[in-house]
Amino acid sequence: MRNNFIFIILFMLGLYALIMKTNLIKNVIGLNIMEASIFFWVIAFSDVGGEVAIHKMGEEFSKFNDPVPQALTLTGIVIGASTAALLLTLIIELNQFTDTIDRDEIEGLNN
């Protein structure tokens, strides 16, 4: 319940930064927050109050948290970081031509 609220707040905040801010770096930050909100929701939702999903030597296994969503989230985090890096590189490249990172001042981004 609480986690759903946090997810919605963070997702909307990321979307706000993505759409309303004109600074391109801010847009990438918004994208990061948006992705992080999804990852956070997945982890919080899949927490059933069990242990970390690692067996301990010499102990019987007790109740574990679901390992599959955690593995998928790990993949998602790595993919998100590499796409953000590519995006930032392109922003550096665009800045070499325009000397600005304001979206409104760059005509080509608006048509």
Added chain:
Amino acid sequence: MMTATVVLENLLLIFLVLCAVMSVRFEEELISIIFLSTFSIVLTALYLLHRAADVALAEAVIGAGLSTAIFMSAISQIRHGDSD
């Protein structure tokens, strides 16, 4: 014991939202990035509270470490027309 965890979690959640709001609100990019890094660290703590150790390690290393370094190197390369 149980209530202590809940209180800690609530505090961390409030701090998480606060960091995200700050990161979006501030106009200066450098401050935004530092708040984003703090956001990742708080998120790491929350992942640990939710007992997802691998994801917490990945978020600490990638979100708070590498992403911040890449963001920093990006803003260090960016020229603003009026400054030079």
Added chain:
Amino acid sequence: MMETRIILLIIVPLGTAFIIPFIDLINAKLRRFFVLLGISIQIFNLTSIVVQYFDQIRDGSLFLQYHLGGWQPPFGINLVMDNLSFLFIAIVTLSLLFIIIYSIGYVGHHEGKFYVLYFIIIAASNGAMLTGDLFNMYVFIELLTIASGALIAFQRSHPGSEAAIKYLFYNIIAGSLIFFGVLLTYFNLGTLTMADVANNFAALESGIQLFITAIFLTALLIKMGVFPFLFWLPKSYDSSPAPVTAVLSGVLSKIYLYLFIRLIWTVIGFETIVALNLNILLIDIALFSSFLGHVFALQANNIKRLLGYSSIGHIGMIFAVIMLNTEAGFYGGILHIIAHMFMKAGLFVACGYLLQYTVSNHYRDFKGVGLRDKPVFIAFIILLLSMIGMPPLLGFASKWFILMAFLEAQSYFGAFIVIFGSLTAVIYYLRYIAKGFEEVRLSEDDLKMEVFNQPLLSVLYREKIVTFITYAYTAVIIIFGFGFRFLNIPLRMSIESIMNVERYIELVLGG
């Protein structure tokens, strides 16, 4: 039936992509050898599959699968090749082969990096079409996004980087929505295998069904460039180099259409869509998007942007006709996917070569292009006529079937859009053909400009390669235009495999 060769369709291009940077360190001249080696192994592999399973392809019972790591479907990842994915893999591989031969001379700088990204696209498109697992599909979609995003900015020019930034913003949002949808599906059904999801999806509550379906549909509409989210598309088609535009328009949008068919018919199930009352809404959105694409194309003053808007029009039309869920609709839709793939890729390839004689892509600079290189321009005209829908060409056949499907379903707005598209296409294409044959006298300055617009590195026989490739596309259009009955059997069989979901589920989960 377990078949090792279908995994080789993915890992051979992947291995080629991995080895090229290393080869560049040793000797850059060896690079083209490895590229040709990778491509020929790929073609050989596909041909051997066709030869061995020819009978099954013909009677529609083709079903090859592969369990990665030896895990049975609900626990591990599985690859599936049925008639639908076979047809798409065959045409995508053919189209990508043409484009890579074309780009051998075109790419002036950083050839190695171009081939790395290109082979990643080959591997990822095969993977996205073969996979039978939802999360694996997400990974391959992200792979397609990142490789094509880097390729759009390949020329490192000002408009190129703008286009790539815009493309990446839209597509990363779509990617994270797909991630969210996949995880929601997993939480509700406890599985990621498409067949297992399909088996249990109808039992879910209708609110959750709507939630998951809406998320997947939003993501796919962004990826395909249908109405509310079409604004990234013309810019990225306009600003990227010619082979990349051919890949974007000819191949990637078709892969997303394939994934759309897979998700809606196999995984979610069309009955669910009808029960949620989404099908009428989607047809109307798609037809409106098609209308908008044709109207925007009328006012475009730039040939590549015009072709981009026309792509929006055609994709919307295909989308709508597939959503009719009739056999005639699928027949026309898939035939038009094939036709549009070859027409658009051929047009962008020819256009990229012709535009090097001009100063800009603008309409007024198109003057006299047809007189510089007549053979390529003739092929260009034939492809344009096929886009309009002239009778002996493949574009006519596919548009005819689409029209018949709309009339059969009594969707008169759809039939109107098909005819409206053809009529506007006559106006906006004939303008360019007429302009291309205008006589022009060149001044000294124009000649100087021409030198700067040459590609950075010209290769021996480059003109011959380009002419050959454009004529190869034209030949495909003409041959299948006369003999579109050749495509009858593969089309019928792929429609069979779309419609017969139970067989898919049974074969994946049973063996």
Added chain:
Amino acid sequence: MHKYLKKTLVISVFILTAIALYENFLLVPEYTGLRTGVSDYIISSGLSDTGSLNLITAVLYDYRAFDSLGESTVIFGAVSGIVLILSRKMLPVSSRGLSFIVKRTFGLVTPFIALFSLYVITHGHLSPGGGFQGGVILAVISIIFSIVYGSAFDYRRYSPQVKTAMETMGAFTFLGLGVVGILMEGFFLKNLGFLTARTGTLISAGSIPYVNFGVGIKVGAGLAIIFYSMIQKTFKEDF
């Protein structure tokens, strides 16, 4: 006026989206009431199937190893794109580094960071961590070199060519283990049976430690290249 109209429109769309999301989340039942076929199987027999104590590593490198191959290819594609885009730029270069004290301190700390990354990589099947996390820590060493000693030092120690070779090596370790799986066990990326040892020891869990090692090297070298090309002109044009 036009701007205010746009702002109101966008914010109303936001509010509608938020309400729609909230309504839909109310429908999602609690986790305990959901079907959990796959995760139950993995929790109960993941250890005996793969020999890996860490079930997340078991999912990442055994049950769903093909996803990890795709994921490391995403990093590979990003590296190629970034190197391609930035290779012509004359970006400002720092080769002086920080003060003497900082250099000495980090000179002492760096070997331990390397040791920690090696620990995280090799203990992926026993404790939290694995190839991706360890690889990123490995890339941090290169970042520290660039910041503290200046990028020229980093270039002398580990030139981009060496990093590219390491990246290719890591990628081929992964791919090669998959192909060996076809040859010996009959399936791509199948856990190699002859490598199994007593559960809980360092070299156990079949091919998982080797896959981890390959991924670690690949990710580390790739991310180091990304950071390096973002702070300095690195690769010469390859024609």
